[in-house]
Amino acid sequence: MAPPPPGPPDVEELRDLIDQWSTLGADLERKEYTFDLDNWRNDVDVRQLILEALPMFSREELGDHALKLDDADKVFMAATRPFRRCVWGAGTAKREKWTPQANWWYFRTPIRSNAQLEDELATVR
Structure with a gap:
């Protein structure tokens, strides 16, 4: 017998993700981003997880x-710049149906970046 499907996420988990997202923006505002492309992708994935969980909770619950x-x-937008394509690549964006309008975090990079991240971003296709 198959296990039951997972229950809805806990509102606390969503609040934790929002806290992580808020911390990222505050860090980007204050200092250079010192990590590589894999880390950047993981950091912006947090915002995608938030998007997917939001419909499960009301603003009152949040x-x-x-x-x-x-x-x-707003802080993230101010501390980042538009990027010409999805940081995960065009193939992933197409498969996931991510767009610069609906999933804008995947189409932005830090204004205060670093050489390694910039070199890796240059290879994103």
């Missing part, structure tokens, strides 16, 4: 975290 997410998005 409480202050609803506003925290709005603020974190």
Whole structure:
């Protein structure tokens, strides 16, 4: 017999993701991003997880975290610049149906970047 499907995520898990996203934006605002492309992809994946979990909870359930997410998005936008393609590559973006409008975090990179990340971004196709 197959195990039951997982239950809905806990609202606390979503709040934790929003906290992570907020911390990333604050870090980008304050200092150079010192990690590589794999780390950047993992960091922006947090925002995708938030997007996927949001419909399961009301703004009331999120409480202050609803506003925290709005603020974190604004900070992230201000600390990043548009990137010509999805940081995961065009094939992944097409397969996942990610667009610069709906999944904008995948189409942005840090303004205060580093040489390794910039070199790796130059190879994204």
